[in-house]
Amino acid sequence: MDPNPKRPKTVDRVDSVEVVNSSESTQLLCSIDPNRKRAKTVDRVDSAESTQFPDEVLERVLSLIDSHKDRSSVSLVCKDWYNAERWSRRHVFIGNCYSVSPEIVAARFPRIRSVTIKGKPRFSDFNLVPEDWGADIYPWLSVFALAYPFLEELRLKRMAVSDESLEFLATKFCNFKALSLLSCDGFSTDGLKAIATHCKNLTELDIQENGIDDLGGHWLSCFPETLTSLEVLNFASLNSEVSFDALEKLVSRCKSLKVLKVNRNISLDQLQKLLSHCPQLMELGTGAFTQELISGPVTEFKNMFSNCRNLITLSGLWDATPLYLPVIYPACARLTFLNLSYATLRSDELANLLSHCKSLRRLWLLDTVGDKGLEAVGSCCPFLEELRVFPAHPFDQQIFLGVTESGFVSVSRGCPRLRYVLYFCRQMTNAAVAAIAKNCPDFTHFRLCIMNPGQPDYLTKEPMDEAFGSIVKTCTKLQRLAISGLLTDRTFEYIGKYSKNLETLSVAFAGSSDLGMEYVLQGCPKLRKLEIRDCPFGNAALLSGLTKYESMRSLWMSACNVSMNACRALAKEKPRLNVEVIRDEDGADDSQAHKVYVYRTVAGPRRDAPPFVLTL
Amino acid sequence: MELINFEATELRLGLPGSTEDHRDVKSTNSPVNSNKRSSPEMDSSVSDENDPSRSPPPTKAQVVGWPPVRSYRKNILQGKKSEPERGSGIYVKVSMDGAPYLRKVDLKVYKSYGELLKGLQAMFKCIIGLYSEREGYKSEYAPTYEDKDGDWMLLGDVPWDMFLPSCKRLRIMKSSEVIELTVSAFFFGRNKTTK
Numbered sequence: 001m002d003p004n005p006k007r008p009k010t011v012d013r014v015d016s017v018e019v020v021n022s023s024e025s026t027q028l029l030c031s032i033d034p035n036r037k038r039a040k041t042v043d044r045v046d047s048a049e050s051t052q053f054p055d056e057v058l059e060r061v062l063s064l065i066d067s068h069k070d071r072s073s074v075s076l077v078c079k080d081w082y083n084a085e086r087w088s089r090r091h092v093f094i095g096n097c098y099s100v101s102p103e104i105v106a107a108r109f110p111r112i113r114s115v116t117i118k119g120k121p122r123f124s125d126f127n128l129v130p131e132d133w134g135a136d137i138y139p140w141l142s143v144f145a146l147a148y149p150f151l152e153e154l155r156l157k158r159m160a161v162s163d164e165s166l167e168f169l170a171t172k173f174c175n176f177k178a179l180s181l182l183s184c185d186g187f188s189t190d191g192l193k194a195i196a197t198h199c200k201n202l203t204e205l206d207i208q209e210n211g212i213d214d215l216g217g218h219w220l221s222c223f224p225e226t227l228t229s230l231e232v233l234n235f236a237s238l239n240s241e242v243s244f245d246a247l248e249k250l251v252s253r254c255k256s257l258k259v260l261k262v263n264r265n266i267s268l269d270q271l272q273k274l275l276s277h278c279p280q281l282m283e284l285g286t287g288a289f290t291q292e293l294i295s296g297p298v299t300e301f302k303n304m305f306s307n308c309r310n311l312i313t314l315s316g317l318w319d320a321t322p323l324y325l326p327v328i329y330p331a332c333a334r335l336t337f338l339n340l341s342y343a344t345l346r347s348d349e350l351a352n353l354l355s356h357c358k359s360l361r362r363l364w365l366l367d368t369v370g371d372k373g374l375e376a377v378g379s380c381c382p383f384l385e386e387l388r389v390f391p392a393h394p395f396d397q398q399i400f401l402g403v404t405e406s407g408f409v410s411v412s413r414g415c416p417r418l419r420y421v422l423y424f425c426r427q428m429t430n431a432a433v434a435a436i437a438k439n440c441p442d443f444t445h446f447r448l449c450i451m452n453p454g455q456p457d458y459l460t461k462e463p464m465d466e467a468f469g470s471i472v473k474t475c476t477k478l479q480r481l482a483i484s485g486l487l488t489d490r491t492f493e494y495i496g497k498y499s500k501n502l503e504t505l506s507v508a509f510a511g512s513s514d515l516g517m518e519y520v521l522q523g524c525p526k527l528r529k530l531e532i533r534d535c536p537f538g539n540a541a542l543l544s545g546l547t548k549y550e551s552m553r554s555l556w557m558s559a560c561n562v563s564m565n566a567c568r569a570l571a572k573e574k575p576r577l578n579v580e581v582i583r584d585e586d587g588a589d590d591s592q593a594h595k596v597y598v599y600r601t602v603a604g605p606r607r608d609a610p611p612f613v614l615t616l
Numbered sequence: 617m618e619l620i621n622f623e624a625t626e627l628r629l630g631l632p633g634s635t636e637d638h639r640d641v642k643s644t645n646s647p648v649n650s651n652k653r654s655s656p657e658m659d660s661s662v663s664d665e666n667d668p669s670r671s672p673p674p675t676k677a678q679v680v681g682w683p684p685v686r687s688y689r690k691n692i693l694q695g696k697k698s699e700p701e702r703g704s705g706i707y708v709k710v711s712m713d714g715a716p717y718l719r720k721v722d723l724k725v726y727k728s729y730g731e732l733l734k735g736l737q738a739m740f741k742c743i744i745g746l747y748s749e750r751e752g753y754k755s756e757y758a759p760t761y762e763d764k765d766g767d768w769m770l771l772g773d774v775p776w777d778m779f780l781p782s783c784k785r786l787r788i789m790k791s792s793e794v795i796e797l798t799v800s801a802f803f804f805g806r807n808k809t810t811k
Contacts, residue, residue, distance in 0.1 A: 126681030127707065183686070209688035237688060342692065392693060394683045395725070424683060451683045508682065533681075585709075 058084040068093045090114060095553050097159065098578065101603040102140045106147035114153035114178075115144070121556045121597055122506075123531055124158055125183055128558055128595070130582065132610050136160045138168070139608070145172040153178040153204075160184070166191030170198035178204035178232070185211030189219045189240065196222035203256075204232035217242035217265075223250050230254040234261040236285045236316060241265040252277040261285025264318045268327075272304045279307040286316035289324050289343070305331035315339035315364075322349050332356035339364040341390045347372035354380040362386040367402040367424060374407030378414025386420035387411060394424065394451060405432035412439035420445040427458040428485060433467035443475040447482035453509035453534070456486040463487055469494040472502075482506035492516035496523025504529040517541035521548050531556040539566035542596070546570065549577055554599035558582075562593045564616075570598065571616035578605055581614045680707065680720055706780060712740050712757070712788040723783060728776050733759065740788065758791045 062085050065071055075085040091114040092105060105112075119135025121128075137159045144151055151173045161184045169176065176199050181187075189212070195205065196219055220235070220242040230250065235242070244266070251257060257278045262271070266287030275281070304327055305311065311331050320343040332338075335357055340350070341364040350365070350373040360381045365373070367389050377384065389403055405428045412418065418440040428450050437443070448467075456463055464485035472478060472494050479501055483491060487510035495502065496519035503526050511517065517537040520530065521544050530552065538561035549555060549570075564581065571579035582595035605615040685693075706723040719739055726732040736759065759771040763782045771779075771786075 123681065125686045126684050127687065128681045183688075209686060211687070341689075390689065391683065391685065394685045394690070394693070424685075449683055453679070453682060506684075508684075 055080070055084055055087075059088040063088040063090075066091075087111060091116070091153075094118065096599050096601075097135050097140070098603060098606055099553070099599060099601045102143035102147075104602060106143050110147070112148050113151060114155075115140075115148075115151065116155040116157075117159060118157045119159035119184075121531065121554065122158070122529075123533065123556055123558065128533065130585075130610075130612060132160075133582070133613065134160065134606065134608055134610065136162075136165075136608065138162065138165045141165055141168050141172070149173060150175045152176060153180075155180040155182075156184055157182045158184065160186045161191070162186050163188055163191035163194070167194040170194040175201060177201050177229075178206075180204065180206040180208075181210055182206075182208045183210060188213035189215045189217070189238070192219040193222045196220065197224070200224075200227065201229055202227060203229050205230070206232055206234045206259075207237060208234060209237050212238065214239045216240045220250070221246040225249070225253070228253045229256065231256045232259040233257065234259060234285065236261040236263050238263050239265075244270050248273060248277065254278075255280075257281065259283040259313075261315060262287045264288050264316075267291065268301060268324065272301060275304055275308060280310055281308055282310045283313035283337075284308070284311055284315070285339075286314070287318065289317045289320035289327075291324070301327045302330075309334075311335065313337040313339075315342075317343040319343070320345065322352075325349060325353055329353070329356045333358060335360060337362040341366055341388065344368045344392060345373070346370070347376065351376035351380075357381065358383075360384055362420075364388040364390070366390055366392045368392045369403075370401065371403055371407035371410065374403060375410040378410040378412075381415060383417060384411070384415040385417050387415070387418060388420075388422040389424060390422075391424040391451065402426055405429050408432060409435050409439075412436040416440055417442065419443060422447040422449075422482075424449045424451060426451050427455070428464065428467065429457045429459050430462065430464060430466040430470075431457075431459075433464075434470040437470040437474040441474050442477060443471065444477050445480040446471055446475065446478060447480065447506070448484055449482065450485040453484075454486045455484075463490070465490040465494070469498075472498040476501065478502055480504040483510060484508060485510075488512045489516040489519065492519040496520050499524055501526055503527060505531070507532045507535055509534045511535045511537060514538050514541035514544070518544040521545040527551075528553045530554075532558070532560060534559040536561055539563055542566050543570060546573060549574065549598055550600050552600065554597065556595075556597050557593075558595040560596075562596055564591055564593050567593045567596055568616045576600060576602070579616045580606070580609070581616065583612045583614060585612070680722075706783075708761075708783055708785045710736065710739070710786040710788065713790045713793065715740065721786070723780055729772055729779075732771075736786070736788065756791055757788050759786060760789050761786045 058080065062071075062074060062081075065074060068091070071085055071089060075082045086108050087110065089109050090112060092109055092112050094100060094105070094115070094117045097117050097119045117137070117140065119137075120133060123129060124133070135158060137156060145168070149172070152175055154169065154176075155178075159181075161181060166187055169179070171194070179195060179199075179202075187210070192205075192207070195202070202223075217238070217240040223230075223246070227250070231254070233250075240263075242263070242265070247262070247266075248270075251260065251274050258281065260274070260278060260281055261283070262274070262285060264287050266274070268287075268289065268291055271286055275284075301324070308331055312335060314328060314331065314335055314337070317325075317328075317340060320340075325345075332353070333356060336359055338357060338360055344366055345353070345368060347370045350369045354360070354376050357380060361383055363377065363381065363384060363386070365377075365388070369376075374389075377387065389407075391402060393402075403423070403425050405425070408421075408423055408425070408428075409432050412435065416439060419442050421443065422445075425448075428448065433448070450464070457467075464483075465488055467485070468481070468483050468487070468491045471481070476498075478499055481495070481499065481502060481504070483506070489512045492511060492515070495505065502524045505520060505524070505527065507530075514537055516535070517532070518541055520527070521541075527548070533556075535557075537557065541560075542557065542562050543566060545555065567579050567581055571577065578597075578599055578601050580597045581593045582597065584594045606613070609615055707720050708723060710719045710721055721732075721735060721739070723732065726735060760768050761771055761779075761783045762785045763769050764784060768787070774782075
């Protein structure tokens, strides 16, 4: 089949109905009468009155545009630009797999080489979405096998992926190069075997945090000896041991390898051998960073990183102890991203390490480092832009360790360039967050999780409204916000009033009345994703967003106060939205909608919905 | 409700007389559950009257999906190195006779029947005892579960690891009812309890 389908000179059938986003309203581009527009395209070269670029030139220019948002804007200019854009697009990003169908995508974009798809609502990561909800990749692959047989890249997030799908992918797409699976589920290492065996041109295999059935490490041995193209290999989240011999040979012959993230079973001396074969590595995820039987002195590892001059990202470091951590010091000065979220470091260990890391931009930690560790972050990393602090014991309420508001404040004092923060803690105060906002006015992503639901300012006992108020007032670039603690409607009033750039909002155990949600829906002009759980928002709140939802990607509401009738009313008013209710198995109260998922779509109601998903 | 020391009825291997004090099982007093808003995963129309488990609020392990830590990270932290990483926990519904609403527990959090019962007791503020052939029921409540075949079984007969995948839901029954069920099952064959 022709890898480059030529754009026919006769009319292109523009069959798809496009619902596009604009900040003021949604617009519809309908199917056009082909014959009406024909004259322009066919007689381009001869037409004296035409002031348009020839299609080919326009396409060439547009092919330089990468951002899918920009491309969306381009496609709205006029029919010719719409056509030029669709023919020049190589990568399509689908933020919600049910907002469009594979057939519509294939009809609109004939020359796609790379696809990114996101499936389940984000709260499925926290077990709020039942298994078998959907987001199966297979229907997409079967359409792509016909429309894009030369597909090269597939990146999936929260999709259901079976071994059959992986095998289909491996065998039906002869030019397939890059596979990335994040937070997906439904497959096993057998599926990976198929990929390793059949994809002769594989450059990327990136398997992260999936619900995978790990049946053993044999998949890695399935890479043929002729495969030398690998640039990215990430199997850090797989448990089973792989054959080290196969891995070593693979790494040795793939001279372009840039990213290597191994799993916990790879020992320190094995890692040293691997590194000797790929000094060009840019990103490394280590295995266990300790030795059970100390076979030789630590000094034998001290040169492990001395040849890795391109290393800018380091992760893994499982079980890292003070004895072995210094092995990475030679590489630290160049590191821009250090992921220590699986290393249970104490504050002094972290401080020693960070004193070598002056170029750090991104840092992920476990809260075992404590406030003292965060003080070290503040003093050592002035260029820090992103900080994520994960809880080591999120479910253990007897633990009083971890980090507090004071650690966060210390970081904000030393790192004024902070833009992205994810912070899990057990106590916070309004004053602390106000200080943090003042120190770091450039926040684009602010995700604060006070782990006890509905906890007030622990000093003043007041709600945490003023904390988030200070964030939204000061940080005008804020795009993503996750709130927690005891919060009244006032928080939402602040958010609605001040967050002009907010796109994603996550709310849990917050608010006092419908007003809260209404404030957000009436303000926040750029809101795209709203996810709410366990809040007292009811029907009035849900329906207040009637005119807003089509300009958003999706709304999730669970354990709130919404009735089935209100959902039906919404569905009736807005046929271009899918209003889905996930039924509780119990069916105890059929009049209440326990989990509601609303999203805009051009594909109509789901045809693959399981019995517990009601499309209204 | 009688508060009977359930250790006497606990099925375990060990010398009689070796006990731990299980009385001080704590649950956190998270301030969310004031009268203002409904508790997580609970119907807000619930009435309080004869339900002793209403106040203190749910222990954190039982609030589904909170704190928002991804299953992968959760499993790593709990040191589940050797288990297949399915990601999600085993959530089953728990009903207790007399309670107006159900709860949910993640069975993966527990390593034994003892731990499970401790968690259930903290949740429902009651004492549950395992059935002992010799002594019968020493406490007022008995834990039962519905297995994959739809049969209602008494907790504790099979090893914990065998129980885990076969348990579909839990029901804490009044001991007196259990005896009735056993008797009727004996006379009338397999008995599927209705909700």
